[in-house]
Amino acid sequence: MRSISFGQATVEATAAAMREDDTVVITGEDIGWGGNFGQFKGLLEEFGPKRVLDMPISEALILGSAVGAAVTGLRPIASLSFVEFTMGAMDEIVNQAAKFRYMFGGQVSVPMVVRASDGVLRSSGPQHSESFEAFFSHMPGLKVVAPSNPADAKGLLRSAIDDDDPVIYLENKKITFRRGPVPEEDYRTALGQASIARTGSDVSLITYSVMTQHALEAAQVLLEEHSVDAEVVDLRTLVPLDIDSVLRSVAKTRRAVVCHEAWTFGGFGAEIASQINEHLFGELAAPVLRVGAQSAPIAFSPPLERALVPEASEVVQAVLRTVKP
Amino acid sequence: MVDIWLSDDHELGIASLEVPVAVDFKDIETSLEAYRKLLLIRTFEETLEALFAKGKIPGFVHTYIGQEAIAVGVCTNLRTDDYVTSTHRGHGHAIAKGIDLNGLMAEVFGKVTGICKGRGGSMHVADFSKGILGANGIVAAGTVIAAGAGLSIQTREEDQVVICFFGDGGINKGTVHEAMNFCSVKKLPVVFVCENNQYAQFTSRKLTTSVSDLSVRGVAYGMSTESVDGNNLVEVVEVSKRAIDNAREGLGPTLVVADTYRFSGHYVGDPQAYRSEDEVNESRRRDPLLLFENYLESHGLADSDRFELEREIILKLVNEAVVFAEQSDYPEAHTATDYVFTDLIEGRQ
Numbered sequence: 001m002r003s004i005s006f007g008q009a010t011v012e013a014t015a016a017a018m019r020e021d022d023t024v025v026i027t028g029e030d031i032g033w034g035g036n037f038g039q040f041k042g043l044l045e046e047f048g049p050k051r052v053l054d055m056p057i058s059e060a061l062i063l064g065s066a067v068g069a070a071v072t073g074l075r076p077i078a079s080l081s082f083v084e085f086t087m088g089a090m091d092e093i094v095n096q097a098a099k100f101r102y103m104f105g106g107q108v109s110v111p112m113v114v115r116a117s118d119g120v121l122r123s124s125g126p127q128h129s130e131s132f133e134a135f136f137s138h139m140p141g142l143k144v145v146a147p148s149n150p151a152d153a154k155g156l157l158r159s160a161i162d163d164d165d166p167v168i169y170l171e172n173k174k175i176t177f178r179r180g181p182v183p184e185e186d187y188r189t190a191l192g193q194a195s196i197a198r199t200g201s202d203v204s205l206i207t208y209s210v211m212t213q214h215a216l217e218a219a220q221v222l223l224e225e226h227s228v229d230a231e232v233v234d235l236r237t238l239v240p241l242d243i244d245s246v247l248r249s250v251a252k253t254r255r256a257v258v259c260h261e262a263w264t265f266g267g268f269g270a271e272i273a274s275q276i277n278e279h280l281f282g283e284l285a286a287p288v289l290r291v292g293a294q295s296a297p298i299a300f301s302p303p304l305e306r307a308l309v310p311e312a313s314e315v316v317q318a319v320l321r322t323v324k325p
Numbered sequence: 326m327v328d329i330w331l332s333d334d335h336e337l338g339i340a341s342l343e344v345p346v347a348v349d350f351k352d353i354e355t356s357l358e359a360y361r362k363l364l365l366i367r368t369f370e371e372t373l374e375a376l377f378a379k380g381k382i383p384g385f386v387h388t389y390i391g392q393e394a395i396a397v398g399v400c401t402n403l404r405t406d407d408y409v410t411s412t413h414r415g416h417g418h419a420i421a422k423g424i425d426l427n428g429l430m431a432e433v434f435g436k437v438t439g440i441c442k443g444r445g446g447s448m449h450v451a452d453f454s455k456g457i458l459g460a461n462g463i464v465a466a467g468t469v470i471a472a473g474a475g476l477s478i479q480t481r482e483e484d485q486v487v488i489c490f491f492g493d494g495g496i497n498k499g500t501v502h503e504a505m506n507f508c509s510v511k512k513l514p515v516v517f518v519c520e521n522n523q524y525a526q527f528t529s530r531k532l533t534t535s536v537s538d539l540s541v542r543g544v545a546y547g548m549s550t551e552s553v554d555g556n557n558l559v560e561v562v563e564v565s566k567r568a569i570d571n572a573r574e575g576l577g578p579t580l581v582v583a584d585t586y587r588f589s590g591h592y593v594g595d596p597q598a599y600r601s602e603d604e605v606n607e608s609r610r611r612d613p614l615l616l617f618e619n620y621l622e623s624h625g626l627a628d629s630d631r632f633e634l635e636r637e638i639i640l641k642l643v644n645e646a647v648v649f650a651e652q653s654d655y656p657e658a659h660t661a662t663d664y665v666f667t668d669l670i671e672g673r674q
Contacts, residue, residue, distance in 0.1 A: 023481075025480060027476075050480060051480070053476075055507070056503070056506060056507060056510070058502075058503035058506070058507065060469050060499060060500050060503050061469045061472060061500070061503035061504055061506075061507050063469075064466070064468075064469025064470050064472065064473060064500065064503075064504070065469055065470070065472045065473030065476055065504075065507070066473060067469075067470050067473055068410075068458070068469065068470035068471060068472060068473020068474040068475075068476070068477065069473040069474065069476050069477040069480075070473070071453065071458060071470075071474075072408065072458070072473070072474045072477040072478070073477050073481055074476075074477045074480060074481075076473075091463055091466060091500075092466075092469060095462075095463050095466065096461075096463075096466060096470065100459070101664055101665070101666070101667070102444055102664045102665050103441060103444050103445040103449045103459075104441045104444070104445060104449065104451045104453070104459055105439070105440065105441035105442035105443070105444045105445065105664060106442065106663070106664035107440075107441070107451060107452070107453045107454075108453050109667045140662075140665050141665050141666065143666070143669075163667075164667040164668075165666050165667050165668075165669075192669075239669075240669050
């Protein structure tokens with residue numbers, strides 16, 4: 001199979017959706033020239049400026065107008081370059097997009113996708129390095145997608161655009177240039193279905209986005225150096241949450257480490273750990289551990305940045321604590 | 326004395342009941358239809374005040390009393406498929422745009438027969454089948470939503486228009502800047518109607534806003550601007566018609582500033598410590614209903630007997646809506662998470 005980048009894979013999904021449905025439009029910051037990560041390359045040329053709109057740097061407008069367009073016949077994809085920029089439009093996401101269907105008694109749905117890049121990449125500093133999926137997942141009414149590889153990026157974005165609810169689609173910067181095998185044909189990957197990225201029998205690594213890649217690296221080290229056989233469960237979407245796949249895996253391995261790049265404290269991992277405890281408490285061989293960032297803004301200086309945010313080695317250490325208490 | 330609430334550069338005497346001759350209201354049926362709408366909003370809101378005082382309505386209620394001529398005047402020029410975005414003070418806009426009265430009343434009561442099935446309440450009434458994209462509890466949130474509806478119309482190559490109602494409190498929000506700039510640059514069919522009711526919640530416009538003539542804010546965005554006496558229905562119809570026609574023809578957005586006065590408090594029960602009774606009483610002399618009755622009488626279109634008859638008919642309609650709401654059931658507790666998603670329950674499939 002040919003190998004393309006995460007960013008290119010999302011271009012294919014977007015173009016397929018736009019060819020199929022004239023109401024799909026893409027709006028946002030710096031779309032026309034192709035985007036910081038090549039994630040919009042060629043769309044303006046194919047679909048023209050009426051459907052590929054370069055917006056002013058007005059985040060509330062970009063997301064608020066997506067809500068207005070979504071309830072009047074379009075299916076907008078609204079892009080903010082960095083996830084931190086959504087903070088200038090949290091009213092539009094939280095009070096409008098997420099609540100419209102509910103507070104208007106089901107009269108409308110809000111079929112829109114918010115795309116934003118998150119995560120650490122080479123000292124981007126405290127306002128361009130963070131991961132906010134916990135905010136979005138906490139808010140009833142939003143679906144949250146966080147793919148870990150190019151093939152999922154394509155299929156999940158296609159499903160996100162099809163979806164009738166607002167979807168936050170988070171593309172991690174560290175993996176957006178990474179290549180991987182991606183089928184050429186048009187396809188959809190269902191929201192709400194985790195994938196078993198690696199099967200194993202000793203411990204379950206529950207993860208998503210870039211940390212799936214780190215967890216896979218960790219699993220290799222664990223097997224080779226510690227004879228520990230780890231299973232990696234890639235959630236792919238946080239809402240809907242495929243808790244059944246998580247519980248099946250942990251019921252088998254009896255040990256779980258939940259891994260994400262976002263802050264541990266109050267993070268999405270706490271939700272997973274709690275649900276595992278609620279369902280499997282008596283069957284666990286060790287407490288559920290979490291691997292995430294320390295509670296500080298993500299620092300600029302390379303050694304500080306690395307100290308705050310986990311990679312494979314932190315996952316290995318956590319697993320060793322659960323298997324060799 | 327004169328400058329109690331009109332923008333400083335207006336010369337419309339507060340005691341004057343003079344109104345200009347209309348272009349649209351020479352026809353008796355058109356005139357009475359507009360009069361009924363004014364009355365319906367007034368009666369609906371006064372009824373809510375009374376019901377709220379009796380403890381029959383949960384939450385807060387923000388009434389539109391004193392501002393009725395703006396919603397009615399603007400919406401007189403609209404088609405059913407045109408859109409409006411509204412504010413936390415949204416009952417008037419919804420009624421003027423044709424919301425089902427029983428559904429509206431039941432929503433304010435929190436009943437399952439409410440237009441939003443009791444999920445939204447007074448601050449979130451909406452009827453998408455009538456183009457009412459929702460009252461909204463966040464000040465000036467409707468501006469960027471209106472911009473999106475305008476973008477949708479332009480993309481679909483339709484000739485609908487969007488009215489964005491907001492207030493003098495809202496005009497200082499960043500969303501207004503973001504929306505007006507974008508609508509102007511794309512020439513979107515959006516008319517921004519700023520209802521200058523003099524108070525941003527409990528604080529006078531004069532303490533918070535850099536200009537007294539709010540219409541100059543539109544100039545910065547290269548937009549057409551209009552100012553109108555918002556208590557004068559005939560004038561509101563004329564001025565908003567110009568703006569709406571321009572929007573429909575693709576000439577872009579207009580900012581219409583309609584000066585008015587909020588007769589009631591910010592919400593029902595507001596002790597109104599921030600303004601004097603004299604100020605309120607003085608402003609009531611320019612009651613939009615009184616002005617329009619005066620107009621109808623002076624043009625021989627209706628007399629006091631007719632007004633009385635219409636009042637009775639409208640009161641009956643509103644009372645029927647109250648009965649409907651009171652007799653309706655509350656939503657069942659087990660449905661509390663319905664309508665969060667189109668296909669999920671509590672975040673799971």
